[in-house]
Amino acid sequence: MTVRVTLISPASTAALRSARFEDASDLDARGLAAARAAAGALPATGRVLVSPSPRCRQTAQALGLGAPGEAPAGWAMGAWRGRTLDEVAAEQPDAVAGWLADPAAAPPGGESLAGLRDRVAGWLDTLADGGGRVLAVVEPELVRAAVVHALGGPATAFWRLDVPPLTATDLSGRAGRWNVRLGAGLGPDRGAGPDPV
Known part of the structure; x- marks a missing residue:
């Protein structure tokens, strides 16, 4: 059975524009306007899933996606949440270097890249079991982890x-x-994208 999953990244926020680790911020005016302008451009689907962050929920609402189920949460950044990489690197250069080099390294109180990849892979495999079409508004890092897993x-x-x-x-x-x-x-x-071979 084939599953077709369309992963939509959320519209812009102030945190995204300033390259901050997700901080549960709302869509900014430009992001909200862009999402509203794209409403109706997505394929019809039986399942709609949305990550729990405000920016993903607001994007889904602006796109007119109805009553969604829940997709996985974004990457847990622990003590780095809401800060820029430059800010953290200035204070904790060794921790940042280790995190960027070692997929098993995690921010203090956060999730490692390996953990994120495994969590997203498990979610995708569960979706594949159900077949059909799925539309999911998810954090950009989930899209990246999904592509790495898929390839x-x-x-x-x-x-x-x-x-x-x-x-x-x-x-x-x-x-x-x-x-x-x-x-x-x-x-x-x-x-509609390629058919699987």
């Missing part, structure tokens, strides 16, 4: 992926095999 890449490939606000990444798969279509805009001309 069978090393955890460090995560650092080489960019996910712009309010873009779609399509995954399709069956029997543990995934195809990926990256960064489609949320316009009326978006294609």
